[in-house]
Amino acid sequence: MLDLRLYNPTGNYTDQTNSSEYMQLVRPEDPSASGIEVIAGKVVKYLLTGRGSDAFDPGYGGVSMHHTQISQAFIPQLTLEVHDDVRRCTEFIKRTDGNDQERLLRINVLDIRYNARLSPDRVDVYLEILTTKNNRAVVALTTDRRRN
Numbered sequence: 001m002l003d004l005r006l007y008n009p010t011g012n013y014t015d016q017t018n019s020s021e022y023m024q025l026v027r028p029e030d031p032s033a034s035g036i037e038v039i040a041g042k043v044v045k046y047l048l049t050g051r052g053s054d055a056f057d058p059g060y061g062g063v064s065m066h067h068t069q070i071s072q073a074f075i076p077q078l079t080l081e082v083h084d085d086v087r088r089c090t091e092f093i094k095r096t097d098g099n100d101q102e103r104l105l106r107i108n109v110l111d112i113r114y115n116a117r118l119s120p121d122r123v124d125v126y127l128e129i130l131t132t133k134n135n136r137a138v139v140a141l142t143t144d145r146r147r148n
Contacts, residue, residue: 035102036135039093043107043129044139046089060092065143070121075114082112082125105130110138 012022049061064081067074086107093104110126123143130136 035133036129036131036137039097039102039104039131040129040137040139042093042097043089043104043127044141046092047085047141059088062089065125065141067143068121070114070123070143072114072116075112075123078123079112082109086127102131102133102135105132 014022046060047062047065050066051061051063052058054060062081062085064078064085067078070078086109090104090107097103108128108130110128111124113124113126115122115124121143125141127139127141128136129139
């Protein structure tokens with residue numbers, strides 16, 4: 001089974017800090033995802049799946065990215081939940097990944113940003129994913145329902 005690549009990077013960024021890169025959709029003839037892309041996809045899927053929603057593994061999934069209302073006062077609790085989700089995600093992927101080529105080394109929480117001016121319920125979580133082949137990917141997840 002091949003892992004699908006949903007987007008290709010363009011090298012064009014939305015701002016001068018190079019924090020958000022424009023992506024383009026892939027075509028059917030583009031190569032399938034491999035290595036760090038597959039691992040990053042597993043991390044994103046785990047965190048965006050609500051814990052308890054998988055009938056075969058009720059412990060699979062995260063909690064932190066599934067709140068419907070967020071305030072500044074909730075950010076310390078959310079931060080603890082993000083770190084717990086990342087720990088459980090790392091353990092799950094290391095336990096279940098049978099890929100001998102490239103494996104997850106660790107996931108670092110780079111930043112958790114709450115900005116009520118953009119949206120009252122929006123939190124952006126930035127993660128750094130490192131593999132055993134010294135590859136690195138940075139992914140951003142948001143709780144803003146308009147963007148998911």
